[in-house]
Amino acid sequence: MVAFGVPRWRLIIRGMLFVLIAGFMFFSPAAAHLLPKDEQIKYTRGWKLFRGFGVGVCQVRYTTHEGEVVTPLDRYALLGYTEKTAPGWLRRIRWKGKSGRSLRAINKRMCRALGDDAETLHLDARCAGWDGWIQRHEPDVPVCTTSGRTRGGGRS
Numbered sequence: 001m002v003a004f005g006v007p008r009w010r011l012i013i014r015g016m017l018f019v020l021i022a023g024f025m026f027f028s029p030a031a032a033h034l035l036p037k038d039e040q041i042k043y044t045r046g047w048k049l050f051r052g053f054g055v056g057v058c059q060v061r062y063t064t065h066e067g068e069v070v071t072p073l074d075r076y077a078l079l080g081y082t083e084k085t086a087p088g089w090l091r092r093i094r095w096k097g098k099s100g101r102s103l104r105a106i107n108k109r110m111c112r113a114l115g116d117d118a119e120t121l122h123l124d125a126r127c128a129g130w131d132g133w134i135q136r137h138e139p140d141v142p143v144c145t146t147s148g149r150t151r152g153g154g155r156s
Contacts, residue, residue, distance in 0.1 A: 052130070054128045055128050055129060055130060056094045056095045056096060056127060056128065057092055057093070057094055057095075057127065057128050058093045058094065058095055058103055058125050058126065058127040058128075058136065059125070059126050059127075059133075060075070060093050060103070060106075060123065060124070060125045061123070061124040061125075061139075062075055062078075062110060062121065062122070062123055062143075063121075063122045063123075063124070063139065064114075064117070064120040064121060064122070065120050065122050065142075066120055070122075073121070075090065075106075075110065076090065078110060078113045078114070079109060079110070079113055089101035089106075090106065093106055093125075094127075095127040095136060103125060103127075103136065103137075107123065107143050107144075110143065110144075111143065111144035114144070118143075118144035119142055119144055119145075120142070121142060121143045121144050122139055122140070122141070122142055122143060123137045123139065123143045124137065124138070124139035125137040
């Protein structure tokens, strides 16, 4: 029997090939998760969706220390923004960003904005790395120094 000008047996073979190839494409990334390490199939590839997407993004928490009192500090309000109007570089702080957008540059802005109270500014910053979170600034060390320089943004 002929359908669409093609013999039926050819349509069946094409359909089976399509199902096999589509099944391989769909299920081969799952093999790395479903099979034990020693039973991996050499023709399948591991799934690396979004690999490295968040590397370098920092989780930042600013506080002020006055004696024994620790007060959280809103970086948006201090720099004249709200959470909705803040630019992306202030919402997603990166360890090494473009000029003026790195953790060190934002620390300098925070020190300038605090003025005379800059020496009370402390920072707890950890940034995403390939092997997990990396502590970039300890919360008990002040960010701003008396010389106007900032700590916690050096090279690594």
